[in-house]
Amino acid sequence: MTSPQTGAPDEILLVSVEGGLGHATLNRPRQLNALSVELIDQLAARLRAWAADDTITAVLVTGAGDRGLCAGGDIKQLYAGVKSGDGPGDFFEHEYAMNLLIAQYPKPYVVVMDGITMGGGVGISVHGSVRVVTERTLVAMPEAGIGLFPDVGALYWLARCPGEFGTHLALSGARIDGPTAIAAGFADHFLPSDRAPELVAALTAGGAAALQSFGWPETPVAQPTPAWIDECYSGNDVTEIVARLASHPHPDAVAAARLIGTLSPTSLTVTLAALRRAATMDIAAVLAQDLVLTGHFVNVPDLVEGIRAQLIDKDRTPRWDPPTLADVDPDTVAAFFA
Known part of the structure; x- marks a missing residue:
């Protein structure tokens, strides 16, 4: 969504206050509004200030440019820190603190999820109280493809999707549109993109x-969840899930098995375990679990290798370690949660 706000071209967060509305726009359109630690800190500080300001009755968060709200965290910044041995710094701690701030925000937090809304972009939207999607919305948590897991508290919501749909999204990183995001519990309202200025x-x-009085249009009907998803994604063993997918007669199930087979075995195994745990946790506990998990992920080779293959060299051929699900040590997975 293109913002009418003004500011210097190098300002990464544009803000305005008018008529009781605090409006923040992520302003890194060339990077698809990726969240650097600097942007996270600026947005969190602004949200805290508005929460304490009695003249502000609602907050609106949008993304600059016409490609999306936010494509996720600034993975290249994360890669540089981990690759150099400096680690992620305060990135994850600050990001998850901001996610919790949004989840517990004392005023209406309105976010327009227009266009690409992935990874960290889900973190600044799904926890809000008024989540708006459009016909251009694409939501996904594709972290297993870079050797990570669906973080930013997304597992809380994925664990509460109807049936096993959240398991499918968590393991495959599949993209969903706006109406499907509403049906899955990731959003509340549908609004055509050209009505966002209204x-x-x-x-x-x-x-x-x-x-209360805004003329929200009727939400387009989402496609029903295919039966093969509930048939294949139950249980706590990724290997068994992939086997069921691969042997299922529906071609989409077979395609999902092939896709999952290209992702980090460690990430997939930890993701499923964390997802099942998240089903009985509140959002604060899920975010605390996320912080523990990322503390381990930055010390295993798959994260650097996944980012290298997908975003740095872009050869799309990561060499995972261990290379297969069968090679993942259960004790290693258990240690991620310690």
């Missing part, structure tokens, strides 16, 4: 009260 104008004129 929402901004309504919030500017009426603050939080405008949310």
Whole structure:
């Protein structure tokens, strides 16, 4: 969503306050508004200030440019830190603290998930109180493809998707559209992209009260969850899940098995274990678990290798260690949660 706010071209967060609305726009459009630690800190500081400001009745978060809200964390920044031996620094700690701030925000937190909303972009949206999708929305948590796991508290929501749909999203990194995001519990309202300025104008004129009177259109009907997802994704063993997918008569199940087979075996195994645990946790506990897990992931080779293959060299041929699900040591997986 292109923002009407003004600011210097090098400002990574544009802010405005008008009529009781605090409006923050992520302003790194060339990087698809990727979250650097600097952007995370600026957004979190602004949200805290607005929470304490009695003149602010609602907050709106959008992304600059026309490609998406946010494609995720600044993975290249993370790669440089881990590769050099300096580690991720405060990145994950600050990001997850911001996610919890959003989840517990005391005022209406409105976010327009227009276009690409992935990874860290899910973290700044899914925990909000008013989550708006459009016909251009694409939501995904594809972290297993870079040797990580669905973090930013997303496992809380994935564990609460209907049936095993969340397991499918967590393991495959599949993309979903706006109506499907609503059906899965990741969003609340549908709004055509060209009507987003109307929402901004309504919030500017009426603050939080405008949310009750705004003319939300009817949400397009989402495609029903295919039966093969519930048939294949149950249980706590990734190897068994992949085997069921591979032998299923539906071609989409077979395609999912092939896709999952290209992802980090360690990431997949830890992801499934963390997802099942998240089903009985509150959001604060899930984010605390995320921080523990990332502390381990930055010390195993798959994260650097996955980022290298997908985003640095772009050869798309990561050499995972261990290379197969059968080679993943259960004791190693258990140690991730310690």
